[in-house]
Each structure stands twice: as structure tokens, then as C-alpha cells.
Amino acid sequence: MAPEPPSKPVSAVWKGKAKATEADFDDLNPVITYRHLHSRNLGVKDPLRVVALCDSDAFYAACEQVRLGIDPLLPLVVQQWDSLIAVNYPARKFGITRMEKIKEARKKCPELVVVHVATYREGEKEPGYWENPDTLTHKVSLDHYRRESMKIIKIFQEGLPTGEIEKASIDEAFIDFTRPVRDEILHRYPHLAQVPPDAPNGADSPLPPPPLILWDGLGTVIPVNPLSSGSSTDKLDLGTQDSDPASGDGVIDDDDELTTWHDVALSIAAELMGKMREDIRTKLGYTTSAGIARNKFLAKLTASYKKPNNQSILRNAAIPNYLRPMPFQKIRFLGGKLGKALAQEYDVSTVGDLLAISLDEMQRKFGENSVWVWEILRGIDRSEVKEKSAVNKSMCASKNLPQPITKASQGHHWIRVLAAELALRLNEARESNSGLWPKTIVLHVRQGYETARSKQAAFPFTRQVTVDLIASAGDKLWKELVGTGDARTRPMNINNVALSFAGVGTMEAGQQGIEGFFTTRTLPDELQRSAREGGVKRKIDSLNDPAEGPRANIGIGDDGGYSNALAGISTSFLCERCGKRVNLPDSLSDAGIGDEVRIEALEALRVEHDDFHLAQQLAKQLASNGSPQAIRAFDRPVQKKAKKQRAPEGIAKFLVRK
Numbered sequence: 272m273a274p275e276p277p278s279k280p281v282s283a284v285w286k287g288k289a290k291a292t293e294a295d296f297d298d299l300n301p302v303i304t305y306r307h308l309h310s311r312n313l314g315v316k317d318p319l320r321v322v323a324l325c326d327s328d329a330f331y332a333a334c335e336q337v338r339l340g341i342d343p344l345l346p347l348v349v350q351q352w353d354s355l356i357a358v359n360y361p362a363r364k365f366g367i368t369r370m371e372k373i374k375e376a377r378k379k380c381p382e383l384v385v386v387h388v389a390t391y392r393e394g395e396k397e398p399g400y401w402e403n404p405d406t407l408t409h410k411v412s413l414d415h416y417r418r419e420s421m422k423i424i425k426i427f428q429e430g431l432p433t434g435e436i437e438k439a440s441i442d443e444a445f446i447d448f449t450r451p452v453r454d455e456i457l458h459r460y461p462h463l464a465q466v467p468p469d470a471p472n473g474a475d476s477p478l479p480p481p482p483l484i485l486w487d488g489l490g491t492v493i494p495v496n497p498l499s500s501g502s503s504t505d506k507l508d509l510g511t512q513d514s515d516p517a518s519g520d521g522v523i524d525d526d527d528e529l530t531t532w533h534d535v536a537l538s539i540a541a542e543l544m545g546k547m548r549e550d551i552r553t554k555l556g557y558t559t560s561a562g563i564a565r566n567k568f569l570a571k572l573t574a575s576y577k578k579p580n581n582q583s584i585l586r587n588a589a590i591p592n593y594l595r596p597m598p599f600q601k602i603r604f605l606g607g608k609l610g611k612a613l614a615q616e617y618d619v620s621t622v623g624d625l626l627a628i629s630l631d632e633m634q635r636k637f638g639e640n641s642v643w644v645w646e647i648l649r650g651i652d653r654s655e656v657k658e659k660s661a662v663n664k665s666m667c668a669s670k671n672l673p674q675p676i677t678k679a680s681q682g683h684h685w686i687r688v689l690a691a692e693l694a695l696r697l698n699e700a701r702e703s704n705s706g707l708w709p710k711t712i713v714l715h716v717r718q719g720y721e722t723a724r725s726k727q728a729a730f731p732f733t734r735q736v737t738v739d740l741i742a743s744a745g746d747k748l749w750k751e752l753v754g755t756g757d758a759r760t761r762p763m764n765i766n767n768v769a770l771s772f773a774g775v776g777t778m779e780a781g782q783q784g785i786e787g788f789f790t791t792r793t794l795p796d797e798l799q800r801s802a803r804e805g806g807v808k809r810k811i812d813s814l815n816d817p818a819e820g821p822r823a824n825i826g827i828g829d830d831g832g833y834s835n836a837l838a839g840i841s842t843s844f845l846c847e848r849c850g851k852r853v854n855l856p857d858s859l860s861d862a863g864i865g866d867e868v869r870i871e872a873l874e875a876l877r878v879e880h881d882d883f884h885l886a887q888q889l890a891k892q893l894a895s896n897g898s899p900q901a902i903r904a905f906d907r908p909v910q911k912k913a914k915k916q917r918a919p920e921g922i923a924k925f926l927v928r929k
């Protein structure tokens with residue numbers, strides 16, 4: 272389809288920036304009717320939708336403080352070799368940041384409590400808190416933090432059986448309160464259960480005016496008019512870090528006539544969120560910060576409005592003034608190349624500036640998909656809160672080697688250390704899902720400044736996954752990838768080794784993962800239902816265009832996996848089927864976490880890309896013979912498949928075989 276000609280020259284569109292009006296936000300105050308309230312399946316279009324993001328405060332530091340029973344008021348940091356990976360709030364008061372070395376931190380605060388992160392050492396099955404762990408021989412373990420993270424998720428799941436929970440990173444989760452809040456509204460206001468006989472439009476009549484809301488004790492309500500409500504301008508910024516006693520906890524600055532039923536929904540969600548946060552604090556000892564708003568994007572922004580140990584609420588009426596002054600490059604998805612390109616193209620810096628760019632104009636310059644950006648700027652985000660299935664997960668254990676490997680024989684030590692971590696993680700995951708198995712084991716090796724090379728093999732399905740089993744598979748890959756020779760035959764300078772499991776999952780879950788890629792036209796009924804929602808739509812869009820594989824920036828708009836850095840480890844892979852290079856999204860290009868996260872992200876992307884090809888193939892078959900023949904391939908017993916699978920490239924490979 273040829274792009275439509277621009278309606279106005281860009282400069283004219285852009286110079287009218289002052290004209291961006293309330294119409295830009297006309298999605299924010301919809302009429303809410305009885306039909307809306309009584310419908311249970313409006314999904315992301317629900318005008319009463321309420322989503323929260325709950326993030327743990329100084330998480331790794333809090334985990335160590337609780338584990339050791341240390342007074343939470345004492346300044347504490349978590350050390351990794353000679354750097355810091357977490358700084359608690361009392362330590363932040365001394366000006367200590369995560370960017371610092373341990374020596375500088377101790378200078379700033381001599382009484383600082385310092386805990387070194389747990390490490391693996393060769394020969395041990397479990398990581399430990401050893402005396403003087405050494406980066407030359409040991410490897411960091413985040414296992415304790417992962418476990419604590421799961422306990423927090425459990426509290427959400429148990430506290431909100433009818434809500435949807437999506438773990439978004441090691442210390443945060445999205446919670447969809449829409450359903451429990453709707454139940455509570457109907458419970459508290461039983462007169463809303465019936466459409467009044469004299470309602471002019473029956474079920475399509477608007478609900479009666481909402482009750483007055485008492486926000487006291489529910490959290491910090493972001494003001495509708497920040498400048499006139501007596502709060503300082505720094506409140507406009509993304510994430511005011513310090514507690515601000517004058518921030519009007521529970522105080523609402525504006526006219527109550529603006530109050531809507533959506534505000535009632537937010538206030539009920541705030542009650543429920545507050546209870547669960549209190550549960551986490553009393554049962555586990557962790558404080559958290561939450562944001563409550565109409566969608567995931569806004570919930571995430573709102574969560575950092577005031578930290579720590581706080582929850583903030585963003586009413587729809589407060590969205591325009593909250594977003595407009597925000598530097599858009601601070602928005603996570605717009606922090607990378609895309610944000611830079613937008614800033615340069617239009618010479619702008621705030622969300623308000625960008626509101627002047629029409630949708631047509633943006634799509635012409637940045638492609639069809641930029642509708643997502645256009646909507647985000649207006650406080651619209653259609654991505655669903657959805658529990659991620661275990662399928663296609665990767666587990667990666669990676670070690671940066673301060674002293675590079677120069678002889679092939681030095682590899683064995685590290686492979687055993689990495690294998691111990693993978694064994695622990697897989698076996699722990701199997702405690703709650705005994706059918707889990709990794710389809711593939713991958714060894715990654717990086718030399719000097721090169722990007723990593725990797726080699727993979729099928730991993731056998733066995734009940735007993737031991738360190739030895741993984742290490743011997745790793746050793747085999749090492750021989751194939753690195754050889755057995757020494758520096759004389761082949762100069763060697765390996766500074767990173769990583770061992771990972773890819774495509775971890777069960778077959779049943781595997782089927783679910785693929786459904787999202789079907790077009791609604793070719794889907795069987797029950798699959799259509801699951802594909803109808805917004806989050807899946809982006810994938811369907813790219814599938815609908817047969818000339819295009821999944822886009823390189825496939826992650827844009829996807830709320831999963833906040834993070835990370837890409838130095839060293841490859842940021843893309845070449846697909847052998849379509850010959851295209853597939854890149855990690857911009858949002859994964861900033862400096863940050865470690866190789867493990869990058870490798871896991873790249874593997875997830877590879878599996879996703881394979882799934883795309885698979886879905887195309889299946890869609891073709893469904894279209895030609897109307898019966899989902901290929902799907903039956905899933906019914907084969909898992910064990911047989913594992914044996915047959917010589918060089919698997921995702922589940923795609925063996926599924927297309929008839």
C-alpha cells in the first residue's frame with residue numbers, strides 16, 4: 272500500500288505545536304454505561320480497566336537485609352567483586368549509587384554494611400556466601416533473589432485469584448485489577464446491577480454520578496493541575512525520587528465534579544494493592560512501590576512517581592498534565608534509537624511537543640507500527656497483562672572472564688561452574704512444573720572484542736538433570752566450538768563463556784505460544800478467541816504481510832523484560848530460513864545488566880522468529896486443506912521427539928515435518 276501524501280508540510284504541522292489540544296486526550300473520559308459495567312470481556316477496551324505495576328525497593332539489598340536479619344534502617348549495599356549492584360535507601364542518603372566502586376562507597380559511609388552476592392565455585396552444587404569470593408574462579412548467583420521474587424508473585428496470585436499477574440522482571444509485576452474491581456463495585460453499589468426501567472437508552476445509558484471518593488490512606492494521588500495545586504514542578508518529572516511530605520498523600524487537588532467511575536475503580540484497586548503490599552511487608556519483609564493507572568505503560572511510569580514504600584495513583588484526568596512536560600526520551604521504549612530519531616526529526620524533547628505530529632506524518636516517517644508511539648504519547652496502551660507461559664523460556668549462566676582463557680583445557684572449569692547454575696535453575700523450575708525440559712543447550716564464547724559465537728545441540732529429555740550431564744554436553748560443545756588445540760595452533764583469548772538452555776517448556780504450553788501468530792481468518796474458533804486481543808495483534812500484523820518477517824524492532828510496544836545492555840554479546844542473529852538479520856529491540860540496547868539477560872533476550876527472539884516461520888507454514892496448510900494437520904505433530908510423545916531432534920532450531924523445525 273502506497274503511503275498517503277502528507278496533508279500538510281511537516282514544518283507547518285510541527286509549528287502548530289501550541290495547538291495540541293485536549294482533543295489529543297479525548298480517549299481519557301469515555302461515557303461509562305451499564306453495558307460497560309456488566310460486560311466481563313471488554314479486554315483492553317474496557318473503560319473501567321485498572322492496572323498496577325509493583326516494584327520492590329532496592330531489591331537485592333532488601334533480600335540480603337532480610338536474609339541476615341539486619342535492621343532495615345542501616346545503610347547496606349550488595350557487592351559484586353569490587354562494584355555495587357544494589358544500594359538500599361538509607362545508603363542512598365550518603366550519596367552512594369550503583370555506579371560506584373566499593374572503596375568509594377565505604378569512604379562516603381564508613382559504617383556501611385556490605386554483603387557480597389552469593390557465588391558458585393567449582394565442585395559445589397549450591398551457591399554460597401564464601402569468604403573472599405574471587406572473580407577469577409567464582410561466578411555470581413542470583414538464585415536467592417529469583418526465589419524471593421517468586422514468593423512475592425505468589426502473594427499477588429493468592430491475594431487476587433481473579434486478577435491477572437504478569438511478572439515483568441526479577442523485582443516487578445503487572446497486576447490487572449479490572450475483574451476484581453468490577454466485582455467489588457457491583458458488591459458495594461448493588462443498585463448498579465440492574466438497568467433502571469426508566470433509563471433512556473436501556474443498558475447503553477450512562478451510570479449515575481459516582482460517589483465521593485475518600486483518597487486518604489490510599490496513596491499519592493497525582494494532581495490534575497500540578498502547578499496550581501501548590502506542588503513543586505519537579506513533580507512533573509518522571510519519578511520524583513525523594514519522599515515528599517507535602518506531596519498530598521491522599522489529598523485531591525481539584526474539583527470533585529471531575530470524579531468518574533474510573534476513579535472509583537482506581538480507588539478500589541488502590542485498596543487492594545495496599546493490602547497486598549502490606550502482606551509482602553509483614554510476611555516477607557520487603558517494601559515495594561506501586562503505580563496504579565489505566566494501563567501498563569502508565570502504571571509503570573506512575574510506580575516511580577514517589578519511592579520507596581509508597582503507591583501512586585494516576586487518574587485519567589491527571590494524565591495530560593503528567594505526560595506533556597515529560598522528556599519523551601525518558602520513556603523506556605523511546606530511550607533508544609527511535610527516541611533519538613524522533614527528537615532529531617522534529618527537533619523536540621517533550622511529550623507535549625510530539626503531540627503536534629499527526630499520525631499520518633509519523634507513520635510516513637517511521638512506518639505503520641509507529642501508531643503505537645502516537646498512542647502512547649496520548650496515554651493509550653493496549654498491551655495486555657498476561658502471565659507469561661513457561662514455554663520458550665531460556666535459562667542462561669554466563670561468566671565474564673577477567674583473565675581470558677588462552678588454552679582450550681581451561682574451559683572445563685567454567686563449564687562445570689555454569690552447569691551447576693543451570694542444573695539448580697532447571698531443577699527448581701521443575702518443582703512446580705515437572706514436565707519442563709530444555710530442547711536445546713547452547714554454548715556461547717566471546718573472544719576479545721568480537722561478538723559471541725555459539726554452538727547448540729539437542730538436550731535429551733531426562734528426569735535427572737545433573738551437573739555432570741549438563742557439563743558433559745557443555746564439554747562436547749566446547750570441543751566443537753573451540754577445539755582442543757592450544758595457543759600454538761590457534762590464538763585464543765576468550766573473555767566470556769555462557770551456557771544456556773533454550774526453548775525450555777512443555778509441549779502443551781508450546782501449542783499456546785504459537786496460537787498468537789495465526790491470523791484470525793485461518794484460526795480455529797477457540798484459537799481465534801485468544802488471538803483477538805490487542806497484545807497479539809502486533810504479531811498478527813507482521814504475519815499478515817507475507818513479504819515481511821517479524822520486524823527487527825519486534826520488542827517495541829511489548830512490555831516484557833525491562834533492561835539491559837548489549838556490549839559484547841551479539842545484538843542480532845541471521846535467520847537461515849529467510850536470510851534476514853533480526854535485531855534485539857532498542858529498549859535492550861542501553862547500558863545496564865549483564866550478558867545473561869542479553870543472551871536470554873536474544874534466544875527468546877530467535878524462538879519467536881522461528882515460531883513466525885512455523886506459523887506461516889501452518890497458516891498455509893490450514894488455508895489449503897482446512898485441517899490443522901501440523902498441529903497433530905504436537906501429540907507425539909515428547910521423548911521420541913527429543914531423540915529424533917538432531918539439530919533443532921526451535922520447535923519450528925520438527926513441526927513442519929509431516
Ligand code: CTP
Pocket residue numbers: 326327328329330331332356357358441442578579862863864
Ligand atoms: N539490577 C542490576 N543491574 C542493573 C539494574 C538492576 O543488578 N543495571 C538489579 C538491582 O540490584 C536491583 C534489581 O536488579 O536490586 C532490581 O532493579 P531496580 O528495580 O532497577 O532497582 P532497585 O535496586 O530495586 O532500586 P529501586 O528501589 O530504585 O527500584
Ligand code: CA
Pocket residue numbers: 326327328329330442
Ligand atoms: Ca526495584
Ligand code: CA
Pocket residue numbers: 326327440442443
Ligand atoms: Ca525494577
